[in-house]
Amino acid sequence: MNAQDIRNKYIEYFKTQKHAVIPRALMVPYNEPSVLFTGSGMQPLIPYLLGEKHPAGTRLVDSQTCLRAQDIDEVGDNRHTTFFEMLGNWSLGDYFKAEQIPWFFNFLVDVVGIDPKKLYVTCCSGFAEHNVPKDTQSGEIWKDLFASKGIDAKDVEIGSEENGYKVGDQGGRIFYYDEKNWWSRNGAPKDVKIGEPCGPDSEVFYLFDNVQHDTKWGEFCHPNCDCGRYMEIGNNVFMEYIRTKNGFEKLPAQNVDFGAGLERIAAAAIDSSDMFKISLLWPIIEKLQKLSGKTYEQHTESMRVISDHLRAATFLAIDGVVPSNKEQGYVMRRLMRRAIRFAFELGIEQNFMQELVPVIADLYQSDYPEVAENRNKVIDVLANEEKIFRQTLRKGIIQLSKLSEDGLTGQEVFVLYDTYGFPLELSVEEAYKQEIKVSDTWREEFDLLMKQQRERSQTAAKGIFKGGLGGHTDQHKKYHTATHLMYQALRDVLGDHVVQNGSNITEERLRFDFTHSQKVTPEQVKQVEDIVNEQISKDLKVSFAEYPTKVAREEMGALGQFGDRYGDVVKVYKMIADESNKPFSFEICGGPHVDHTLQLFENGKKFKIIKEEASSAGIRRIKAVLA
Ligand code: ATP
């Protein structure tokens, strides 16, 4: 039975058990803004599990398309994909353990044809301190089911997951774990909030006995070991209790939430420890082999990543997501870009989406009409993103490999992100791959730069509306203000012969030329810095007014620039302390500036002169920073 058949048979089986078939929820939970994606079959049904009446009744079944972006790093192993389908059935205060466990067992064994000897289960060992008993009820049901197939199922008490690695599976079939087999929305029993439902769960695993246990996970293998020998295929959650102020009490109406990975069951059905060999994934891999001329055996991980990510992106596009730089669109972009990068390395360089998306659509369109309906639109969305990314990818990889020995810093990650649209995680991952050192603080640096950029773009946007501020960033304004303060400080220290002879400001520093015929000594430099920092710390108020030029220059002593000819009226910036009646700085200038000088100290910065040199005869040049 292939994966498509398993999906259909499951729905049919539960229909026979009087379940209403409900449509899948969109993968983007538009009315649940706290999560980006639907990650389980249970998620859209939470209100009903908490007591709301479901219009379709008390027995529900579906196949839910899920996206778990959090599993992205696990994609590449034998059994995780970011996109997968979860087969689910629910009892809303209807049937309980005695029906649920046999139904799923029979479905796996009698309908799908899985060898029951390969199945292993876990149950909850209970919590004495919370008066939650061991779930022997489920255990007994399992024991009888295995017995009905001639299997003597031995119980093994494991307790914690860590203990599992110490004691191993001991030839058991029914394993009792503690917190691993407990479900609540808040986690462990001690964390369950009053009024919340919770209860034991019982998981089903398929054993690949041809897979060798890998001791990197722990000494001995057990069902919850991550080596891939045991593969979890489904989980029965029994919402049996409610937390009250007196502890855990039985719920009057108990629920069942059941979820199983379609792809995992399909892998078990063909006894393949490699989930990518199933009918919903293998055709994608085959196409990749054809396009690249390379084999899956030699490029297993890349091909797994590509097939998963593009299947995910295809479904996101069907559900209305388009690649962008935020939220769901960002995840989609990241998945696509990662897939394209891996494909690029396999030598697939052209029209990748036009080739691959149709293969994916073919796998789903007879079961999901929305896939057929949106087929062309989806191909277009993905192909367009590919086009954009290929251009940036080439530039980005070249840029990354040119990095110096300092390795990759947050600043560079930011540039790659900002200039080339290179997703940050991708840059870091690429650096690791190319064995380029990555700075420990890249993330903080990056976040800070992002924050500053957001502030800048807000300022710029405001400026555009006011007219005239466009193009001036916060950083420019700060350096501009610092320039005025330094100009006055230089005159205070060196004398009134100091006149500005040009200046230049970037986001990184200010440069200032002025008339002075000797070197400025280190002591004088220090004095200038101290004056500027002292004035900044007084939080001078910065404002401007227009004056007749003659009044500004001759009566008020406004500073100007050497050789400049001014019109009849000039704009003069004034920087003055609250308690003072004489401005520290009074200078003819077009602006813009910060409003208060303390803004220059944001993020713990101080004014500092980093260079003093001759510029031309009688002209000195200073470079200074806020750092
Ligand atoms: P695992 O420990 O294998 O990551 P899980 O505990 O995260 O699984 P659940 O949250 O209980 O899984 O989800 C229910 C079922 O969905 C699992 O039993 C499994 O069959 C399937 N499933 C979960 N995550 C994935 C995934 N990333 N890819 C494919 N199937 C998955």
Ligand code: MG
């Ligand atoms: Mg998981």
